[in-house]
Amino acid sequence: MKTLFNRPVRLTKLQVNGIKAFYHSLALGYLVWLFMAGVNDNLGGDPVEALLHSSGIIALLMLFFSLCLSHFARRLPCGDLIKCRRMAGVYVFVYGLFHLFTYIAFELQFDMSLVAEEIVSRPYILVGMLALLILFALTITSPMIVRKRMRQKWQPLHNLVYLALVLIVLHYTWSLKTAWQEPVYYWIAAVVLIALRFTKLKKF
Amino acid sequence: MPRLFNPSVKLTDNDVTDESVYAQRRQLLKSMGFIGLGSLMSQPASAFGWFTDDDEEKSVFQTRDLDYTRNKKFAIDETLTPYDKVSSFNNFYEFGTDKGDPVENAQGFNVDPWSLTIDGLVEQPLTLNYEDLYSKFALEERIYRMRCVEAWSMVIPWTGFQLSSLLAAAKPLSSAKYVAFQTLYDPKQMPGQKSRFVGGGIDYPYVEGLRIDEAAHPLTMLSVGVYGKTLPPQNGAPIRLVVPWKYGFKSIKSVVKITLTDKEPPTTWKRLAHQEYGFYANVNPAVDHPRWSQASERRITTGGLFNQKRIPTLPFNGYEEVASLYTGMDLTRNY
Numbered sequence: 001m002k003t004l005f006n007r008p009v010r011l012t013k014l015q016v017n018g019i020k021a022f023y024h025s026l027a028l029g030y031l032v033w034l035f036m037a038g039v040n041d042n043l044g045g046d047p048v049e050a051l052l053h054s055s056g057i058i059a060l061l062m063l064f065f066s067l068c069l070s071h072f073a074r075r076l077p078c079g080d081l082i083k084c085r086r087m088a089g090v091y092v093f094v095y096g097l098f099h100l101f102t103y104i105a106f107e108l109q110f111d112m113s114l115v116a117e118e119i120v121s122r123p124y125i126l127v128g129m130l131a132l133l134i135l136f137a138l139t140i141t142s143p144m145i146v147r148k149r150m151r152q153k154w155q156p157l158h159n160l161v162y163l164a165l166v167l168i169v170l171h172y173t174w175s176l177k178t179a180w181q182e183p184v185y186y187w188i189a190a191v192v193l194i195a196l197r198f199t200k201l202k203k204f
Numbered sequence: 205m206p207r208l209f210n211p212s213v214k215l216t217d218n219d220v221t222d223e224s225v226y227a228q229r230r231q232l233l234k235s236m237g238f239i240g241l242g243s244l245m246s247q248p249a250s251a252f253g254w255f256t257d258d259d260e261e262k263s264v265f266q267t268r269d270l271d272y273t274r275n276k277k278f279a280i281d282e283t284l285t286p287y288d289k290v291s292s293f294n295n296f297y298e299f300g301t302d303k304g305d306p307v308e309n310a311q312g313f314n315v316d317p318w319s320l321t322i323d324g325l326v327e328q329p330l331t332l333n334y335e336d337l338y339s340k341f342a343l344e345e346r347i348y349r350m351r352c353v354e355a356w357s358m359v360i361p362w363t364g365f366q367l368s369s370l371l372a373a374a375k376p377l378s379s380a381k382y383v384a385f386q387t388l389y390d391p392k393q394m395p396g397q398k399s400r401f402v403g404g405g406i407d408y409p410y411v412e413g414l415r416i417d418e419a420a421h422p423l424t425m426l427s428v429g430v431y432g433k434t435l436p437p438q439n440g441a442p443i444r445l446v447v448p449w450k451y452g453f454k455s456i457k458s459v460v461k462i463t464l465t466d467k468e469p470p471t472t473w474k475r476l477a478h479q480e481y482g483f484y485a486n487v488n489p490a491v492d493h494p495r496w497s498q499a500s501e502r503r504i505t506t507g508g509l510f511n512q513k514r515i516p517t518l519p520f521n522g523y524e525e526v527a528s529l530y531t532g533m534d535l536t537r538n539y
Contacts, residue, residue, distance in 0.1 A: 010213065041508035044304050045293020046356060048502065048512060107502065109514040114497065122495055174495070177354075178476065180405025181301050 003077050011080035020087055027091045030058070031098060038106075048106045055102060059095035060168050060186065066092060067165070067193050086142050089161070093135040096168075100132060124174030131167035134160050159201055165190050265311045265441070267433040270343055272363045278346035283505045285358035287431045293504065294438045295352065296457055298387065298394035301404040306438035313393055313437035315458075320443060324384070324463035327375035337428050337443050340373075341365035345432065346425065351487045351521045353451035357501045362446050363429030368420045376416065376464050383419040384469035385412045385445060386461040406472060412456040413469035413483065414447065417529055423448055426459070449523040451485045482539040486530070487521035491539050 011019075034054055037043050043050035066088035073081040108114050119125050138158055141147065147154050169190050173183040194201070292307045299306040318334040332340060343363050351357045371383070389397060389409035396403025418424065427446045428435060435441040440457025447454050453473050463469075473481035480494055489499045503513045520526050530538075 035509075038509040041506065041511075043508075045289045046303070046502075046504055047508050049303070049356075051509065106509050106512055109502075109512060111500075111514065114500070118497060124495060176301075178297075178301065178404035178406065180400055184401070 001074065003075055005076060009076050009078040009080075011078065011083075016080055016083050019084055023084065023087060023091075027062070027094070031055075031095070048102065051102045052099065052107060055095050055099040056172065059092050059099060060172065062088060062095060063092045063161075063165055063168065064189055064193070067161070071196060090139050090142060093132075093139040096132045096135050100129075124171050127167050127174065128171035131164045131171060134164040134167070138164075162194055162197065162201060165193065263311065265313065265436050267429075267436055269433055270338065270363050270429045272343035272345050272429070272432065275344040275346050278348065280347050280349070280359070282347075282349070282359045283503075284347070285360060285504050286506055289504055289506075290358060290360055290430060291436050291439060295354075295452065296438055296440070297404045297406055298396040298408065298410065298458075299438065300396055300402055307436075309395055310437035313441065315437070315442040318442050318460075320460055320462070322370065322374045322462045322464075324465055325377040325380035326464050327377060328373065330370075330374050334442060338434075341369050343428065348446060348448040349521050350446075350448065350452055350455075351501060351517065353453055353481065353485070353493060353498075355493075355496055355498060355501050355517075356504055357515075357517075357521075358504050361431055362425065362427040363432060364425045364427035364443075364446065366422055367424045367426050367445070368422065370426065370462075371416075371420055371464075374464075379466050380464035381416055382465050382467065382469055383414050383416055384461075384463045384465055385414075385456045385459050386410070386463075387456055388458045388460045406476060410456060410472045411469065412445065412454055412471050414454075415529075416464070418447070418526075421526060421529065423523060423526065449487055449520040449526045451481075451487060453481065454485050484530075484535070484538050486526075486535060486539075487517060488519060488535055488539065489517040490519070491536055 034043075034051060038047040038051045041047055066085055069081050069085045069088060073079055104110060104115050108118070119129055138161060141150060141154065141157060150157070169183060169186045172186065173179050176183065293303050294306040295303060296306040296310070299309040316334045318337065320332040320337065321330070322332075323329040343365060345361050345363045347359060347361045349357060350360050367383075387408075387410040388394070391398040391408075394403075394408075396406075397408040414424070425446045426443055427440075428443050430436075430439055435444065437458075440455075440459075443459050444457040445455045445459060454471075468483060471481075471483055473485075474483055487498075492498050498517055500514050501517045503515055505511075505513070
């Protein structure tokens, strides 16, 4: 395998923590900024749609990023990057959850019968919910203590992240009036990421 | 004898961090934080868009005041959607598929000279030029509800004239049963027509149609202005259709051609997805879009996230007077 550097790039604990702190401040900061801008009606014509769209797209981009991390770790190589992967993954769930919350609270105004009806009868919403359930399962099994308890069961469960990826891109494509837009790029990226892991995924 | 220590990572002088850098390490981390924070703070007040280019400030399209009277019959007691929202949240795929795209990409749109032709099954084919649009017919302001097929709505004061006045001037033949409309086709000015990717894969020009009795209904208007000023390009300058009891996509923008025909004309969204968008497209809370409910809508007025209103959608968008146009028709099948 070709790597960028001949020797592994090592990161000190301080550097790893620095990267994590940076990512935390960016991810949380943007979420807070987005929400406050929405509350203050500074998100263009329709703050609800803007919030819904932004949180969804960022969740997807964060998922791409977290899936790229293991490839960066191998190709640089820099094994220490793996230490940031869990954090990156959990933020995908956080943004996804915020996306659902925005839909229920601001789009549907807590009309719970409408929420239930929409989730059941709209395939693209059902697909999004399935993806979020997978991300939820991955998030609650991400602490080291749970991971250790799960032993060999942990990895097959976490391979489902690639299923979540497909579901999320499908959810996005399906929600638009025409598909000939951004989703084209996202499908290409998803296919490339899955192809890179194909031999590994095939085993399960 | 103790064994010689053999480090697993063999470091050389090259791996040593330069002392000047090492001495500044806390400073470096701090400034990284500030850069991150700074880039967050300086975000423009627009939501996240990945493929939108944030280019330099563009000059804004110039609108001007119109002479018009207020038609009290169409003054409704509902909160108006403010001008900045009406003019910044638009579906006009010729200028991009995001609802913020048209206001970004349409400011250089040239509307003068303009030519609107009325032809087909008429006794008197007409061509209106740019000046005619504002002077041939008396302009009046009407406040209409606008319900988008995407389940949001606005309340908008349009300035314009009844389509029936224009049709009367062209004198339709008795064989005319439908009215077909066409948007300008000019890929040089409309990036969505140049690239399938920008325009959402639609076959341009955008076309729409009405049955002739719908077109002649007193509610149907051609609008040349909004909020008392000429239309900005993102709202369909210089002239657009407004059919308040139908979903917004029927209200075709930047019209260059109106043709009277004897058969149902093709319409853009029906051509693209006929199972989702029909020819009639009457606002109907009882007939859902296959992918979302049409029973209620979110009204866009002022206010942020905590001032949102979701209201029930009314049949024909509350314009019950048009119901008689459809007696005996199955509106579930003719959606």
